[in-house]
Amino acid sequence: MVQHVRAEGPYALGEALVAAGLRLRVCRVWAGDPLPESLAGVEALVVMGGPMAAYSDDGFPARGAELALLREALAAEVPVLGVGLGARLLAVAAGGVARTGSGSQVGWAEVRTGPAADRDPLFAGAPARLRVLHRHGDTMELPDGAALLASCERYPVQAFRVGGSAWGLRFHLEVDEAAADAFVTAFPEEAATAPGIRDAMPGELSGAGPLCAADAGPGPCRDLVFGRFAALVAARAAHTATRTFFTPRADAWEARFAADVPRYVAAVARMGLLPGQTALDLGCGSGRALPALRAGVGDKGKVLGVDVTSAMLTAAAREGRAGPACLLVADCHRLPLPPGATHGIFSAGLLDHLPAPPVALREWARVTAPGGTLLLFHPSGRAERAARHGRPLSPDDPLGEPNLRPMLDGNGWRLVCYEDTSEYFLARAVRAADEAHN
Incomplete structure (x- = not known):
């Protein structure tokens, strides 16, 4: 797991991976941890969010190495999950484009799942409408062949799949109370303008009672998506080991x-x-x-x-x-x-x-x-x-x-x-x- 800033950590995603019997290694880019030179011995690659731009090396010296690692993962069909900045990097690594957007989108907002989500290994059965936490200002165009899984009005690309083993989530599905607290602490100015980062966490996260499909918070969908991703990683571990060995030698x-x-x-x-x-x-x-x-x-x-x-x-x-x-x-x-x-x-x-x-x-x-x-x-x-x-x-x-x-x-x-x-x-x-x- 590549972590760009302290506040955007594994949280619920890390819990799901560990629960599936996987060993989580966090590469703290913000603390100077080196990226792995290859994916040998790696069963999945997760790239988290951050304030950097996926289209520029300015303030982001690890960008080139992360894109190379993502391309290696795509070539070897290593399971990949990109969150926030990680999703935009995944799109670029797969042949898409990232660029500056029309302004920041910070706080809770609704996304809608599309027809492709119904057939997706992670999103099948997810609510049609979902309230999720956003923190981004860049936009992106997906590569040819990518499947668009979720959208919203301001920034249409919200969740997507590349091939059969790589997913990008523009929003922060991993949030829980610890994640919200870390966000408020790390980014007080953004949190002050965001709608209810800590106090209005929807659904089960705020204790507001049962969720309905029309106003679903991230909890059920988060558990569904992350649980399925973790299970997929564990089930494919033997194949992934074979592919990471032979792909660079082919x-x-x-x-x-x-x-x-x-x-x-x-x-x-x-x-x-x-x-x-x-x-x-x-x-x-x-x-x-x-x-x-x-x-x-x-x-x-x-x-x-x-x-x-x-x-x-x-x-x-x-x-x-x-x-x-x-x-x-x-x-x-x-x-x-x-x-x-x-x-x-x-x-x-x-x-x-x-x-x-x-x-x-x-x-x-x-x-x-x-x-x-x-x-x-x-x-x-x-x-x-x-x-x-x-x-x-x-x-x-x-x-x-x-x-x-x-x-x-x-x-x-x-x-x-x-x-x-x-x-x-x-x-x-x-x-x-x-x-x-x-």
Whole structure:
């Protein structure tokens, strides 16, 4: 969480994140805390408000670094929440524009949710009208493709979503009594002209009785939005870790491992694919195996390359591999395919990095026809990889034969070939017919 001024802290938002089991690290820009150099190990990025301008470096020396961090988060699909100034920075980072507005909007005012809010992962079910706390004077134009979630008359862009994982809130939904007190203390002149910052907090925050949809205060909507954001962050943590690792490496991935292509071709040949069949590469990365899979199934067959990191699929397309295969962003634990859709699955260096290998194997069995093939591969052996990383082979390694064989047997597969040499790792399994499509 990037905090620009002491008064605009985590408050209710921080409470929701901690309640979801997340560890909150607050980067106090106002106190000189350095921004992280990358998002490695970061499960979400939250950028709070402040009096600075999103369109100028004047009085805002961290602006360039914050925009770079937001762009990195957008590229890796790291969940993002921008509040106040953070929302305007998010819009700029995504390709929008921020500029000076027509004057300050400070205090409580109504915003209205729009049609897109009804389908939004955070705002679905929010009241149509909501009284929220404003403190801003700048305006912004959203980038193409952004979804406008809430508006008001003076400044139409009040809440928006960019892509499927980044949200901006121009208003301060995180307010509670502590936040209001901090605002009054930090900005006495603005508080003096604002309508009821401390004394007229609406709805449940002022003890004024039950809320109705037509005059809802921030409490219920705040809990809804922040609770959903925190749950989304926690649920995507494993994917986020994968994406933050691979996204900055995607452009150089193919060149770095180009020498491995002949080994991939030889491994795919061991699958025994036939013309007209369907082949699937799970965790395809830059698509090194896709041309060989296409050669195996021929022009009338189908090849799908699946990865959870969009940047890797972009690299695959750049290498010309969108022609041999259909490229798909998907979670290999929940494939968007019907039962028995594929005849062969190729997967290189994926299974032992998954949070739940047995669950993945069961899902892979579901989408494979009886007698279909699963080929687990790596262009170096287990011992060589362990030595490269300066560690011994672990007896708990899921790719070790004593662990892999029963895991395959219990999840719809039968191991028929296991080779772990200094040159490569290869395990070939066949889809068990008696458990087909369970």
